[in-house]
Amino acid sequence: MTPAQxxxxxxxxxxxxxxxIVTDPALIAPWEIDWRKRFQxxxxxxxAPADRAQVQAILRAATxxxxxxxxxxxxxxxxxxxxxxxxxxxxxxxxRRMNRVRRIDADGRTAVAEAGVILADLHxxxxxxxxxxxxxxxxxxxxxxxxxxxxxxxxxxxxRFGTMRGLTLGVEAVLPDGTIHDGLSxxxxxxxxxxxxxxxxGAEGTLGIVTAATxxxxxxxxxxxxxxxxxxxxAAGLALLRRLQAATDMIESFEIMPAESLAAAVxxxxxxxxxxxxxxxxxxxxxxxxxxxAIDPAGMLETLLGQALADGVAADAVIAASKxxxxxxxxxxxxxxxxxxxxxxxxxxxxxxxxxxxxxFMVEAAAACDSxxxxxxxxxxxxxxxxxxxxxxxxxxxxxxxxxxxEQAATITRFVHDLVMAAGGTISAEHGIGQMKRDELARLSPxxxxxxxxxxxxxxxxxxxxxxxxxxxx
Amino acid sequence: MTPAQxxxxxxxxxxxxxxxIVTDPALIAPWEIDWRKRFQxxxxxxxAPADRAQVQAILRAATxxxxxxxxxxxxxxxxxxxxxxxxxxxxxxxxRRMNRVRRIDADGRTAVAEAGVILADLHxxxxxxxxxxxxxxxxxxxxxxxxxxxxxxxxxxxxRFGTMRGLTLGVEAVLPDGTIHDGLSxxxxxxxxxxxxxxxxGAEGTLGIVTAATxxxxxxxxxxxxxxxxxxxxAAGLALLRRLQAATDMIESFEIMPAESLAAAVxxxxxxxxxxxxxxxxxxxxxxxxxxxAIDPAGMLETLLGQALADGVAADAVIAASKxxxxxxxxxxxxxxxxxxxxxxxxxxxxxxxxxxxxxFMVEAAAACDSxxxxxxxxxxxxxxxxxxxxxxxxxxxxxxxxxxxEQAATITRFVHDLVMAAGGTISAEHGIGQMKRDELARLSPxxxxxxxxxxxxxxxxxxxxxxxxxxxx
Numbered sequence: 019m020t021p022a023q024x025x026x027x028x029x030x031x032x033x034x035x036x037x038x039i040v041t042d043p044a045l046i047a048p049w050e051i052d053w054r055k056r057f058q059x060x061x062x063x064x065x066a067p068a069d070r071a072q073v074q075a076i077l078r079a080a081t082x083x084x085x086x087x088x089x090x091x092x093x094x095x096x097x098x099x100x101x102x103x104x105x106x107x108x109x110x111x112x113x114r115r116m117n118r119v120r121r122i123d124a125d126g127r128t129a130v131a132e133a134g135v136i137l138a139d140l141h142x143x144x145x146x147x148x149x150x151x152x153x154x155x156x157x158x159x160x161x162x163x164x165x166x167x168x169x170x171x172x173x174x175x176x177x178r179f180g181t182m183r184g185l186t187l188g189v190e191a192v193l194p195d196g197t198i199h200d201g202l203s204x205x206x207x208x209x210x211x212x213x214x215x216x217x218x219x220g221a222e223g224t225l226g227i228v229t230a231a232t233x234x235x236x237x238x239x240x241x242x243x244x245x246x247x248x249x250x251x252x253a254a255g256l257a258l259l260r261r262l263q264a265a266t267d268m269i270e271s272f273e274i275m276p277a278e279s280l281a282a283a284v285x286x287x288x289x290x291x292x293x294x295x296x297x298x299x300x301x302x303x304x305x306x307x308x309x310x311x312a313i314d315p316a317g318m319l320e321t322l323l324g325q326a327l328a329d330g331v332a333a334d335a336v337i338a339a340s341k342x343x344x345x346x347x348x349x350x351x352x353x354x355x356x357x358x359x360x361x362x363x364x365x366x367x368x369x370x371x372x373x374x375x376x377x378x379f380m381v382e383a384a385a386a387c388d389s390x391x392x393x394x395x396x397x398x399x400x401x402x403x404x405x406x407x408x409x410x411x412x413x414x415x416x417x418x419x420x421x422x423x424x425e426q427a428a429t430i431t432r433f434v435h436d437l438v439m440a441a442g443g444t445i446s447a448e449h450g451i452g453q454m455k456r457d458e459l460a461r462l463s464p465x466x467x468x469x470x471x472x473x474x475x476x477x478x479x480x481x482x483x484x485x486x487x488x489x490x491x492x
Numbered sequence: 493m494t495p496a497q498x499x500x501x502x503x504x505x506x507x508x509x510x511x512x513i514v515t516d517p518a519l520i521a522p523w524e525i526d527w528r529k530r531f532q533x534x535x536x537x538x539x540a541p542a543d544r545a546q547v548q549a550i551l552r553a554a555t556x557x558x559x560x561x562x563x564x565x566x567x568x569x570x571x572x573x574x575x576x577x578x579x580x581x582x583x584x585x586x587x588r589r590m591n592r593v594r595r596i597d598a599d600g601r602t603a604v605a606e607a608g609v610i611l612a613d614l615h616x617x618x619x620x621x622x623x624x625x626x627x628x629x630x631x632x633x634x635x636x637x638x639x640x641x642x643x644x645x646x647x648x649x650x651x652r653f654g655t656m657r658g659l660t661l662g663v664e665a666v667l668p669d670g671t672i673h674d675g676l677s678x679x680x681x682x683x684x685x686x687x688x689x690x691x692x693x694g695a696e697g698t699l700g701i702v703t704a705a706t707x708x709x710x711x712x713x714x715x716x717x718x719x720x721x722x723x724x725x726x727a728a729g730l731a732l733l734r735r736l737q738a739a740t741d742m743i744e745s746f747e748i749m750p751a752e753s754l755a756a757a758v759x760x761x762x763x764x765x766x767x768x769x770x771x772x773x774x775x776x777x778x779x780x781x782x783x784x785x786a787i788d789p790a791g792m793l794e795t796l797l798g799q800a801l802a803d804g805v806a807a808d809a810v811i812a813a814s815k816x817x818x819x820x821x822x823x824x825x826x827x828x829x830x831x832x833x834x835x836x837x838x839x840x841x842x843x844x845x846x847x848x849x850x851x852x853f854m855v856e857a858a859a860a861c862d863s864x865x866x867x868x869x870x871x872x873x874x875x876x877x878x879x880x881x882x883x884x885x886x887x888x889x890x891x892x893x894x895x896x897x898x899e900q901a902a903t904i905t906r907f908v909h910d911l912v913m914a915a916g917g918t919i920s921a922e923h924g925i926g927q928m929k930r931d932e933l934a935r936l937s938p939x940x941x942x943x944x945x946x947x948x949x950x951x952x953x954x955x956x957x958x959x960x961x962x963x964x965x966x
Contacts, residue, residue: 125734126848170683181681183690197939206878207655207844207921209644209694210933211944211962216657216690220683260599370681374600404680447681459684465671469951470685476950477943488685 019062023109026083027063033075037115040064049093049110050102053160057098057453060106061088066115070192070229076111077227078196086485087111089223091134091162096368097452099169099222103486113164116229119143127235128187130202133164133228140233149235150309152179152270156352164228170220172448174305177403178270179236181448182219188232189215194225194478204232217473222450223484225477237309243316244305244344245323248298248334252377252402255302258331259403262304265322268315271305273351274380274407275399279358283350286357293347294334302402303351354399355408363419364412365427367434371443373405380407383437387411390433391426406447409434435462451488460490493536497583500557501537507549511589514538523567523584524576527634531572531927534580535562540589544666544703550585551701552670560959561585563697565608565636570842571926573643573696577960587638590703593617598709602661604676606704607638614707623709624783626653626744630826638702644694646922648779651877652744653710655922656693662706663689668699668952678706691947696924697958699951711783717790718779718818719797722772722808726851726876729776732805733877736778739796742789745779747825748854748881749873753832757824760831767821768808776876777825828873829882837893838886839901841908845917847879854881857911861885864907865900880921883908909936925962934964 019027027039040046041063050059065087067073080087086108090100102108113133119140120130124147131140137151137158144151155161155173165171167189172181179185187204201215218228249255255274262269280301284290294301306315316337326332338344358364371379380398387396393414400407411430413422435445439462451459460467471489475481481491493501501513514520515537524533539561541547554561560582564574576582587607593614594604598621605614611625611632618625629635629647639645641663646655653659662678675689692702723729729748736743754775758764768775780789793811800806812818832838845853854872861870867888874881885904887896909919913936925933934941945963949955955965 170687172681176681183687193943195939195942197943199940199943203846203916205844205918205921206847207646207650207875207880208918209920209922209924210918210937210940211925212691212695212699212947213644213657213693214940214943217686219687221686225686370679372677372679401681406681442677444679444682444684446683447679448683450683451685463684465669466673466684466688468669469667469671469673469688472950473686473947476946 020107022083022085023062026079026085026109029079029083030065030076034065034067034072038066038068038072040066046110049090049112052098052101053094054096057101059102059104061102061108061110062106064110064112066112068115070190070198073111073192073227073229074196074198077192077194080482081194081196081480084480084482085109086482088484089113089164089168089227091165092136092157092160094157094160094165095169095452096449097446097454099450099452099484099487100165101453108485111227113162113227113229120230122147122149122235124149124235128204129233129235130230131163131233132230133162135163137161137163137166144235145238148238150238151185151233152236153182153185163231163233167219167228167231168221168223169450172401172404172406174271174273174401176401177272178267183216185234186215186219186231187234189218189228190230191218191226191228194483199226202230202232220450222452222488224474224488226483239307240309240311241313241315242305242307243319244303244338244347245319246293246336246338246347247302247304247323247332248294248296249300249302249332250298251300252380254331255300255402256373256377258302258326261326261331262322266306266318268306268308268318269304270307271303272403273303273400274402275301275351275354276397277301279354279397279399280350282357282361283353286360287349287353290346290350293336293350296334298333303347358410358412362413362415363417363422364410365430367409367431367445368406368447368449369409369434369438369443369445370404370406370447371438371441373403375441376402376405376407379441379443383409383434386437387430387434391430394430404447431458453486456486456488456490494581496557496559497536500553500559500583503553503557504539504550508539508541508546512540512542512546514540520584523564523586526572526575527568528570531575533576533578535576535582535584536580538584538586540586542589544664544672547585547666547701547703548670548672551666551668554956555668555670555954558954558956559583560956562958563587563638563642563701565639566610566631566634568631568634568639569643569926570923571920571928573924573926573958573961574639575927582959585701587636587701587703594704596621596623596709598623601709602678603707603709604704605637605707607636607702609637611635611637611640618709619712622712624712625659625707626710627656627659637705637707641693641702641705642695642697643924646875646878646880648745648747648875650875651746652741657690659708660689660693660705661708663692663702664704665692665700665702668957673700676704676706694924696926696962698948698962700957713781714783714785715787715789716779716781717793718777718812718821719793720767720810720812720821721776721778721797721806722768722770723774723776723806724772725774726854728805729774729876730847730851732776732800735800735805736796740780740792742780742782742792743778744781745777746877747777747874748876749775749825749828750871751775753828753871753873754824756831756835757827760834761823761827764820764824767810767824770808772807777821832884832886836887836889837891837896838884839904841883841905841919842880842921842923843883843908843912843917843919844878844880844921845912845915847877849915850876850879850881853915857883857908860911861904861908865904868904878921905932927960930960930962930964
């Protein structure tokens with residue numbers, strides 16, 4: 019521990035107490051590495067404030083002592099965004115004790131949740147009031163509200179409800195100078211200059227600490243229907259999506275995958291089988307949901323998919339006959355990443371291009387990649403309606419794992435990212451920049467990064483907030 | 493003209509040509525004063541670029557020569573936001589020549605419009621493709637897309653579709669350092685750090701020049717219905733609104749006014765009469781709209797208002813029987829400001845509080861104001877569902893006009909603003925800060941202004957972009 023860190027902890031101990039300061043290395047260790055074990059950091063202590071006032075006190079003292087802080091919620095970042103630097107220069111500021119759902123307002127359709135509330139718990143709290151928080155993702159058992167806001171998280175329901183930016187009505191935060199941004203009252207109109215709440219959404223903790231958020235709720239699910247459709251190509255998938263969206267606002271998920279990804283998932287999961295009897299080059303999983311008990315989403319899907327089959331837009335389709343069958347469909351989708359990983363080393367890319375450009379991009383980018391890196395194999399699956407796919411490039415058979423990651427992965431990634439930029443897309447659709455994509459962002463968008471750095475430096479002149487993430491500061 | 497301005501114009505003349513540089517004082521004069529004639533400025537020239545490349549050239553040259561620029565679209569600011577400083581130190585940068593609607597995509601429900609497109613023209617372009625841009629306001633014949641984005645404009649349809657922030661999917665702008673922010677592709681997911689597009693929305697031209705925007709469209713109106721309802725008090729108004737919103741998503745407008753405002757409008761408009769026969773303390777104007785020809789909004793309103801009458805939530809109600817009658821209802825609403833102005837000098841406030849707090853605020857703030865300033869009379873009308881009202885305080889009878897504005901208005905405004913802040917509200921709901929509210933914002937929210945200034949200074953270190961607006965810079 020540096021002298022400054024020792025002094026900071028001595029200053030804070032009377033306020034935070036024993037529960038608020040963790041220095042036992044065994045207790046710290048799980049939080050020093052990201053969950054995919056890609057980034058190993060080190061922090062001499064975890065500060066765990068119980069409320070906003072304690073966060074404010076920590077920030078003021080950290081500024082005074084010049085000690086950097088790494089905010090951390092569920093530690094489920096995909097880009098090393100919550101992992102401390104390896105040199106031990108920063109302390110972790112954990113939001114997990116600030117875990118109260120302060121309010122569920124079913125009439126006003128809002129929730130106020132503290133930063134440390136785990137997404138699954140927020141789902142439960144909303145359901146207990148007959149409401150739903152309509153964002154979910156694989157890490158729902160770990161990801162926290164503060165991290166979801168700070169990374170503008172996405173997931174499988176963005177198609178209908180948007181990302182966290184669309185679901186976050188107000189933000190409460192402590193800014194680097196120790197002042198409170200109290201934006202929880204969620205005014206429907208408020209034009210007092212730059213929208214600081216919007217600035218904090220997706221800022222990855224580099225501009226201060228989000229302590230709570232006002233979130234949008236929707237009525238609880240009254241009925242849902244899950245369908246599996248076989249298709250000729252991604253263009254047919256987009257055509258089908260446009261048809262469905264023109265006819266109904268119930269479509270929440272529209273997940274596309276190639277036959278090979280489905281085959282990998284079927285092979286990976288014991289007892290699993292493809293939902294459709296025949297072979298199709300592409301597949302989509304569709305979920306339609308309503309909060310109105312008078313509406314029948316399965317009947318709606320049956321009619322619309324029947325028309326799509328008759329018109330040749332879809333090749334085959336089945337609607338899950340039971341909740342168990344629907345869950346089996348989803349299990350296939352959620353197993354795609356694990357199944358592909360089991361096939362060997364691969365490099366993944368969380369990318370987006372404009373929705374209309376995605377069908378072509380999926381096919382052409384994979385072909386370009388295969389051609390440029392002989393022996394490797396590229397494919398993508400994901401959220402077609404958001405223009406967002408997870409684009410994987412698998413190493414050539416028998417490639418040494420370490421060699422692939424050390425020598426080839428970065429070259430492949432730069433190639434993929436160049437394709438994405440040429441298509442007017444983004445190298446980070448859902449996961450943020452963190453430390454993993456920081457230098458790639460600077461390479462591809464130097465002017466953008468200069469603007470980000472100017473803002474960062476203006477608000478955090480000493481570079482104490484999540485150092486090394488998003489933008490490199492002097 | 494200062495030597496620097498002369499040098500700047502000489503630099504730009506070969507690029508901009510005769511049409512792009514206006515120096516005739518007679519042609520400049522209308523653009524040196526705001527439309528309400530509250531703020532008189534002076535600019536030795538207007539620069540009128542034809543496209544983004546010319547904007548970029550202007551910004552680079554202005555930075556080189558140290559010449560401040562005041563961006564201006566339709567010059568319809570309510571807060572002096574587009575009026576140049578009186579000392580002639582700045583030139584006007586007019587966006588009006590950049591007036592192309594670049595694209596209307598009916599399938600994708602988006603429009604791409606340049607900054608100088610007038611709102612009414614955008615409405616027309618969308619209608620020609622069977623679509624609608626669902627934001628409108630009194631100045632629709634003057635206000636431009638760039639100004640609407642830069643002030644996060646509101647209007648009478650915010651209840652259903654949100655402000656410009658909710659309707660702006662992407663922003664193209666030239667930043668103070670001359671770099672282009674090209675955000676038009678409107679990626680549905682893009683997490684590459686601070687959302688610069690969101691930062692520019694509502695920035696009032698202080699962080700660069702918006703040159704175009706991608707905007708959300710909705711299907712054209714298939715049918716609409718307009719109702720007038722008499723009520724006991726604003727709380728009944730909010731209860732009625734919540735009922736309607738729980739039953740339908742068609743409610744676009746819900747405008748509340750006290751009996752006295754209605755009476756003033758009736759007296760002001762030749763041949764006008766109250767829509768309801770009886771006397772009611774409060775009134776609301778409701779508009780329900782659908783893009784689906786199969787739906788009957790009038791029937792829906794009739795059923796729901798019938799229930800509200802039966803349950804005692806509403807005291808009386810009438811649905812406009814014709815388009816002419818609906819227009820007569822709206823004319824009353826749109827005449828409120830003029831009618832109140834005709835009664836004598838008054839000070840107006842564009843304020844918002846949380847929606848649930850608005851019914852009580854309307855009544856209690858008016859009473860507090862009347863009590864604090866004997867002889868004056870306070871009342872509010874406006875967008876109840878947005879928590880946004882226009883709160884007017886009329887001078888005591890026989891008060892000298894000049895005396896009122898010079899001596900009393902600022903004191904009254906501070907009192908009203910203090911009430912708003914105590915209620916967790918905002919002193920600028922729709923109109924922005926401009927020069928009119930700049931010092932009030934600094935008085936009430938010094939920490940917020942310090943943060944705004946840090947951002948402003950970081951991106952515009954020489955203070956060349958809309959100087960004197962929003963935040964005072966050293």
